[in-house]
Amino acid sequence: MAIEGGYFKFLCCLNGICIDFIGVSTDCFPGWKRDKAMEERLLNEVLSPKQTDAHSLFGKIRRFLNNRWKYQLVYSKERHLIGFILRARSWLNWKWGKKSVWKN
Numbered sequence: 001m002a003i004e005g006g007y008f009k010f011l012c013c014l015n016g017i018c019i020d021f022i023g024v025s026t027d028c029f030p031g032w033k034r035d036k037a038m039e040e041r042l043l044n045e046v047l048s049p050k051q052t053d054a055h056s057l058f059g060k061i062r063r064f065l066n067n068r069w070k071y072q073l074v075y076s077k078e079r080h081l082i083g084f085i086l087r088a089r090s091w092l093n094w095k096w097g098k099k100s101v102w103k104n
Helices: 008-022 036-047 057-066 070-072 080-096
Strands: none
Touching: 008 036, 008 070, 036 070, 057 070, 057 080
16 A cells, blocks of 8 residues: 555655664564665654744745655655645645634
8 A cells, every 4th residue: 555655665764763763673564675864864854854934935835845855755656746736725725714624
């Protein structure tokens, strides 16, 4: 399912992080190919993100463009432009439209 969904590399990175940094036994995970450099990059970005400006549309666009590697890792089957349009629409809807999806 991860291969079909396009997030297999991301899942492999999460498995590696669980093994190396959390201490979960390797017996709990399949013997998938690991990318240690990507695992460390992902963990460093989660623990201390480089860009946190999310207050303006320009800031969101800049953050999206700078974080394309994360987007490609998780959503490898989706095109960047389509993903950007969907996320921009979501932000605009929140900013000028409905503030919460839970009130519908």
